[in-house]
Amino acid sequence: MTNGKAALITGASGGIGYELSKLFAADGCNLILVARSAGKLKELAKELTEAYSITVTVLPKDLSAPKAPAEIFDAVEAQGIQVDVLVNNAGFGMHGAFVDADPDEMLQMIQLNVSTLTTLTRLFLPGMLARSSGHILNIGSIGSFAPVPLMAAYGATKAYVLSFSEALAEELRGSGVKVTALCPGVTYTGFQERSGMHSFGLMRLGAMEAVDVACIGYRAIKRGRAVIVTGLFNQLMMFSMRFAPRPLVRRVSKWMMEE
Numbered sequence: 001m002t003n004g005k006a007a008l009i010t011g012a013s014g015g016i017g018y019e020l021s022k023l024f025a026a027d028g029c030n031l032i033l034v035a036r037s038a039g040k041l042k043e044l045a046k047e048l049t050e051a052y053s054i055t056v057t058v059l060p061k062d063l064s065a066p067k068a069p070a071e072i073f074d075a076v077e078a079q080g081i082q083v084d085v086l087v088n089n090a091g092f093g094m095h096g097a098f099v100d101a102d103p104d105e106m107l108q109m110i111q112l113n114v115s116t117l118t119t120l121t122r123l124f125l126p127g128m129l130a131r132s133s134g135h136i137l138n139i140g141s142i143g144s145f146a147p148v149p150l151m152a153a154y155g156a157t158k159a160y161v162l163s164f165s166e167a168l169a170e171e172l173r174g175s176g177v178k179v180t181a182l183c184p185g186v187t188y189t190g191f192q193e194r195s196g197m198h199s200f201g202l203m204r205l206g207a208m209e210a211v212d213v214a215c216i217g218y219r220a221i222k223r224g225r226a227v228i229v230t231g232l233f234n235q236l237m238m239f240s241m242r243f244a245p246r247p248l249v250r251r252v253s254k255w256m257m258e259e
């Protein structure tokens with residue numbers, strides 16, 4: 001499906017994005033890797049080009065800068081690369097009481113998780129539509145489905161990702177371009193440290209490995225799924241939440257986020 005095509009993956013230097021990059025590469029897909037850590041991206045590019053007959057372009061960039069999406073788009077165009085798959089994976093969270101959150105860091109998070117994802121999609125979609133072919137994979141979260149006390153703003157960014165992705169999937173039905181929202185539960189990556197989380201309720205209930213989450217996301221692309229929640233436990237939780245009274249959902253959600 002992706003052999004000979006090109007995928008642009010944001011947040012490819014670690015965690016879920018790193019594992020997704022390896023899966024695309026193994027299928028013969030050329031890659032454009034984006035994150036801030038140039039060294040890690042170059043190392044991954046070397047490893048993948050040695051293992052597979054693909055080309056890998058490394059574009060180090062801070063995607064929380066408002067101009068970053070346009071700069072990425074221009075750099076890709078300048079190199080004459082056609083992006084067939086866009087993976088909007090880069091993101092981070094902030095754990096703790098909202099009132100204590102650093103306002104500048106919070107804006108950076110919203111910029112990265114929401115604005116950059118939206119603008120990259122807007123920029124790369126016309127090319128996909130012109131070719132009647134393409135796929136956009138957006139990384140949401142189980143936090144996309146319910147309010148997330150103690151990660152209130154982060155949870156809201158992920159609710160946006162799910163709403164945006166589902167709406168766009170429907171708008172694009174029949175166009176040849178598909179959209180998938182991958183919604184992981186707790187996954188062992190650098191996310192917890194970056195988000196200031198240590199041991200919290202939901203993590204104690206069980207976490208998944210990044211490689212398993214990436215495999216589920218990759219399979220969902222192949223099957224053209226619009227939304228995929230990773231793991232049976234997370235799926236059951238999301239399903240039962242539909243029938244639970246909202247005040248109970250809020251309270252359980254807070255309990256799960258407490259240290």
Ligand SMILES: NC(=O)c1ccc[n+]([C@@H]2O[C@H](COP(=O)([O-])OP(=O)(O)OC[C@H]3O[C@@H](n4cnc5c(N)ncnc54)[C@H](OP(=O)(O)O)[C@@H]3O)[C@@H](O)[C@H]2O)c1
Pocket residue numbers: 010011012013014015016017034035036037038061062063064089090091092093112139140141142183184185186187188189190191192194210
């Ligand atoms: N892990 C979980 O429990 C979990 C659960 C649900 C959803 N998610 C979502 O999964 C996605 C991937 O996260 P992860 O768990 O794999 O976390 P991770 O290991 O921390 O990886 C995050 C990736 O995003 C990149 N990134 C962060 N800030 C960036 C910036 N300003 N500009 C460019 N790249 C940036 C990081 O690279 P650099 O640091 O090199 O820039 C890294 O490659 C995120 O959207 C996250 O919200 C994670």
